[in-house]
Amino acid sequence: MNKRSFIKSLAALGIGSSSFFQAKANSVSLENLDFSADDVWEKIRAGYRLKPDYINLENGYYCFLPEETLEKYIEHIREVNYQGSHYMRTVKVADKAKSAAKVAELVGADPEEVVLTRNTTESLDLVISGYPWKAGDEAIFSNQDYGSMQTMFDLASKRWGIKTVKIDIPLHPESDEEIVEIYRKAITAKTRLMLVPHIVNITGHILPVRKIADMAHEHGVEIMLDGAHAVGHFTFDLHELDCDYYGSSLHKWLSVPLGCGMLYVKKDKIGKLEPLLAPFDLNLKTMEYLNNTGTHPVATDLAVLNALEFHEKIGAKRKEDRLRFVQRYWSDEVRDVPGIIVNTPKEPTRSCGIANVGVSKITPAEMSKVLMEKYQIFTVAIDGAGVKGCRITPNIYTSTNELDKFVSALKEMAG
Numbered sequence: 168m169n170k171r172s173f174i175k176s177l178a179a180l181g182i183g184s185s186s187f188f189q190a191k192a193n194s195v196s197l198e199n200l201d202f203s204a205d206d207v208w209e210k211i212r213a214g215y216r217l218k219p220d221y222i223n224l225e226n227g228y229y230c231f232l233p234e235e236t237l238e239k240y241i242e243h244i245r246e247v248n249y250q251g252s253h254y255m256r257t258v259k260v261a262d263k264a265k266s267a268a269k270v271a272e273l274v275g276a277d278p279e280e281v282v283l284t285r286n287t288t289e290s291l292d293l294v295i296s297g298y299p300w301k302a303g304d305e306a307i308f309s310n311q312d313y314g315s316m317q318t319m320f321d322l323a324s325k326r327w328g329i330k331t332v333k334i335d336i337p338l339h340p341e342s343d344e345e346i347v348e349i350y351r352k353a354i355t356a357k358t359r360l361m362l363v364p365h366i367v368n369i370t371g372h373i374l375p376v377r378k379i380a381d382m383a384h385e386h387g388v389e390i391m392l393d394g395a396h397a398v399g400h401f402t403f404d405l406h407e408l409d410c411d412y413y414g415s416s417l418h419k420w421l422s423v424p425l426g427c428g429m430l431y432v433k434k435d436k437i438g439k440l441e442p443l444l445a446p447f448d449l450n451l452k453t454m455e456y457l458n459n460t461g462t463h464p465v466a467t468d469l470a471v472l473n474a475l476e477f478h479e480k481i482g483a484k485r486k487e488d489r490l491r492f493v494q495r496y497w498s499d500e501v502r503d504v505p506g507i508i509v510n511t512p513k514e515p516t517r518s519c520g521i522a523n524v525g526v527s528k529i530t531p532a533e534m535s536k537v538l539m540e541k542y543q544i545f546t547v548a549i550d551g552a553g554v555k556g557c558r559i560t561p562n563i564y565t566s567t568n569e570l571d572k573f574v575s576a577l578k579e580m581a582g
Contacts, residue, residue: 202485211481212564221543222569227368227396227521227560228547230422232474239473240424243466259465266471270417270429273475273483275404281431282458283417283468287395288315290414290430291362293457294391295319297440298360302328307353308362310552311336311369313393316362330357335553336367336374338510340517343375347382358388365394365403365413369549369558371494371511371521373401380409389436396420398429399478401487401519411436420490420520420562423474424467430457486563490520493561497570498522506581510556523549525556526580534580542576 200207214233217223232240247254268278284290295306296319306320310333320331332353340346350361361383366373376392383390391412397403399421405413413431417423432440437454446459478486495515501507501524510523526534531548535557538544546557561570 202482208489208563209566212566215564217564221539221545222572223545224559224561224565224569224573225545225547226562227419227558229418229425230420230562232422232424232470233477233564236422236470236473236477240466240470243469247466247469255462255465263465263468266468267429269472269475270398271431273478274398274413274415274429274431275406276431277434279453280405280434280437281429282454283471284414284428284430284458285426285460285463286418286428287393287414287416288313288319288428290428291316291391291393291412292319293430293443294412294414294432294440295323295360296443297457298323299439299441300327300329300359303330303357304359305330305332305355305357306360306362307332307334307350307358307388309334309336309364311367311372311554312362312364313368313395316393320362329359332358336364336372338370338372338553339512343378346375347378350379351382351386354383354386354388358386361388361390363390363392365392365397365408366400366519366521368393368396368521369552369554370523371396371518371558371560373517373519376410377408384409396521399474399486400490400521402483405431417471417474421474421478424470426464427467427471430454432457481563487519489563490561491515491518493563493565493567493570494518494520494522494559496567497559497561497574498524500574501577504578504581507577508556510554520562521558521560523554523556523558524577526577528582529580531555531557537580538573538576542572544573544576 200210214235216234263283267281267283271278271281300323306329308317308320323329324331334349334353337345363374363376363379365376380390389411392410394413394415396419398415398417411433415429417427417429418425432454438452440457442457444459446456498509498511502509506527508525508527510525511518525531531550535546535548538546546559549556549558
């Protein structure tokens with residue numbers, strides 16, 4: 168594609184030729200952006216192709232790629248298709264390892280502790296299914312954990328005769344210690360593994376996971392963190408968190424193409440797990456022992472580096488601050504409004520971009536339907552585990568004007 172054609176394609180997408188994003192023949196780097204300028208986030212927004220039909224406040228399931236990353240992803244698809252089996256038999260493995268190593272660097276892990284998977288569910292299922300369970304062993308998780316993780320423990324219970332113990336995470340804890348104590352009380356002499364959400368997917372509540380890990384380890388219990396919504400959302404270091412296992416979906420807040428996740432296993436725990444699907448070599452001592460899923464769309468692995476490049480250009484801390492700002496921008500406006508219930512803790516450190524809000528006189532399903540049909544605002548209804556409302560997940564491209572419309576809609580719905 169020549170320069171003229173590329174500019175025409177940008178125009179067709181509603182992106183002006185003055186866009187700061189890289190074009191194949193004419194690039195202006197993100198590094199040249201003045202992040203102190205009032206319009207910087209408007210310029211970043213221009214790099215996304217946004218549907219005009221509705222305001223998208225459901226980026227948590229999957230956040231689509233900015234056009235810069237999308238174009239590079241398409242290039243990877245073309246190149247792999249061009250090289251065919253030669254690519255697959257020569258550099259595929261090394262390329263995937265490079266992407267995994269870069270993800271490891273982002274999350275503060277060693278390269279040999281991280282592999283790319285398809286999503287968080289696969290990552291954590293690999294741990295649960297490969298754990299050396301014995302009949303009578305116990306596992307702890309919460310009612311607010313992701314549904315398929317709960318049912319995976321139920322499946323483990325059927326297979327190996329383990330006991331599952333559920334706890335409830337308070338929506339508005341008075342202290343970290345309150346949360347830690349709830350998990351502590353569930354531990355018995357038979358507890359082996361504890362699943363804890365790094366950030367609760369339905370409310371955006373960020374838990375004091377290091378304190379929970381310290382407590383668990385004091386009792387000889389291993390801890391597995393569900394970080395589905397954490398990577399690319401807010402900054403953290405896995406070694407500082409001191410968890411034993413960690414899973415995340417990179418197609419959420421890191422905006423990697425669909426179908427990419429990561430699994431972290433602490434070095435000294437790797438040999439403890441058995442693979443779900445057998446590798447070519449049963450004598451492997453590395454993370455690849457756990458990660459054989461056969462032939463898969465390798466262009467996604469390559470695009471991880473491009474998504475990380477975009478993330479780094481924005482700046483991890485700057486992105487975190489932006490996400491926390493857009494969440495607080497709307498939630499602070501409605502937190503004390505009669506008839507509106509915010510199901511996310513008020514303290515800034517206990518949440519970032521995700522929050523949950525309900526309108527007391529209607530169900531979450533009705534609320535989501537009205538928001539879409541009357542106000543053209545797309546959300547997802549949450550009705551379970553003590554949470555009634557809609558999960559709201561804006562992203563860095565979300566404008567304050569869109570959030571003003573959302574606040575106005577909430578107030579009208581609450582009467």
